[in-house]
Amino acid sequence: MSFLSTIFVDPFVSIASAPLFFVEVLIGGLMAGVMYSLVALGFVLIFKASGVFNFAQGAMVLFAALCFAGLIDDVGLNPWLAFAVTIGIMIGTAGVIERIVLRPLVNQAPISLFMATIGITFFLEGFSQALWGSQVRVLGLGIPQQPWIVGGIYINQFDVFAAVTCGALVAGLALFFQYTAVGRALRAVADDHQAAMSVGIPLKVIWTIVWSVAGLVALVAGIMWGTKLGVQPSIALVALKALPVLILGGFTSVPGAIVGGLIIGAGEKIAEVFWGDALGGGIEDWFAYMLAMVFLLFRPQGLFGERIIERV
């Protein structure tokens, strides 16, 4: 009986009795969710345009972050130049991936492409650590990390910075997709590869562009995560956390990735803080997946995804 009350009664009591703390946890969770969204954004881009579920997004985040940090620390470039060079590296990586992995697997089952991206994950993880080493690197970019105090609530400046960056990135991508010819071509390819080819859209170029843009998003995500946690190999595991975000938001929707990230981030933090003690702590590991699974049972396509209607 008391266990039931710790699940169903006590957390709400503690929320009601300390509303400011709850708002703090909520805002912290939302900010963490923004970071998840950044990674999920890369997934959505690639899935929208090439129909490939890119499991290697996490490894790309790690690779981009390591190149960026390595160029600043070991090679001694200034951050802006390192940023530009890393974007170049990611474009190169996109080209290589397109040539070696995507082109031979053009019309294969989606599961084969998914497994090929798992192979890319392993390769990129090994390659980036072979190149730059596996020690934790601190990204000192001068982004302020002290908290603001607004109305009794602590808000981390860095989280706000990450949220603003994410918003700018999403807005830029939305404009790109809607109002440029390349964006239209990307949406055409996302709809149907062969139809797009038949109207003359060069598939290979489009795929390279998409993976490069995803690489850019990975770089931004890598910089954010790297500043928060330090650039270390475990960043690649963030990709696993982005999966529930995609389930919630829908695989093909950019706003869905954002909303899904916010919901997962907030939900995780609130569950951990208020329900964690009742269940022994460490709920963060699996809460996001359970939430995604429950969601899947009621709305398989996610909040904003395209409804797959299969009628028999």
Add this chain to the structure above:
Amino acid sequence: MLYRETGQFKTSYAADHAILPIRQDRIGLALILLLAFVVVPVVADRYWLDTILLPFLVFSIAALGLNILTGYAGQLSLGTGGFMACGAFAAYKLATAFPDLNIVLVFALAGLITAGVGLLFGLPSLRIKGFYLAVATLAAQFFLVWLFNKLPWFTNYSPSGVISAPPRAVFGQVFVTGAESSTEAKYLFALTIAALLALVAKNLTRCKIGRSWMAIRDMDIAAEIIGIRPLTAKLSAFAISSFYIGIAGAMWAFIYTSAVEALAFQIDRSFQILFMIIIGGLGSILGSFLGAAFIVLLPILLNNAPRLVGLRMPTDLITNLEFMIFGALIIFFLIVEPHGLARLWQIAKEKLRRWPFPY
């Protein structure tokens, strides 16, 4: 020339339905079994038995289970590690709660318990497919490992948190788990279980239930239209697959590592077994064994190759190279032979039938 089946006539339906209709195949399998049961325990040294053949057998059983689910029934699952943990801890609780229970029964019951858990986590498959199902199985993976870590009941409230598998014997005196067990006994025990389970799996995939799995994998709506119930097909795939994976987990804990810990069953384990069936061949019993052998041998090969060639490389570089070659090999196999090593073996057999003629 060697592989011709001319002159081999079937005179009964039973002979026609045999798993290995060609006499050369039967002779080959008999030789392999003779080698495995009689020659290897005598000839192989402890290192080979302990670190290569034993994990190979355990992984083969797990790969068989995952192949049933992903290769035959088409339900992608990333929760293999969690189900192995389930089997390991179920076996531990059973073995400690009922000390007189035969170890084979303990494994079988642990498998049944894992089948129940697998059934539960397989329920989402009735509504979701593909990658979405993979995420649901990831939920199973993370939740189960968290559960076994958090609840001290599973480790029998052990103060140190490190629990070792209790010693058990078959045939009264022959210990197969625990400190008194000999490597040969463990190997033969694991081999027997693996051989029996492989036979059962092969027969399952050849009969009605296996055909229903393959129909669901290929075109699930069409399968439903012709009368195959997706509910029974998918849930039976999850249940039987989890049975196998649970037994593999119990064997991992009891026979291979002699320690029951959730740490051995993290997400990398799930990916490792998935790779085994991708490289070995989805939807193939032989493929599970080939893939398991490949994945078990590859790190050893990669670790020893530089030394054998005379190159001295720092260990972290070797580890990173291992990852890179791993990833590259997966991509290579997916491009060159998406059906894996089993298909390569089939092509070789085809060529052998025609040899020395080209066609």
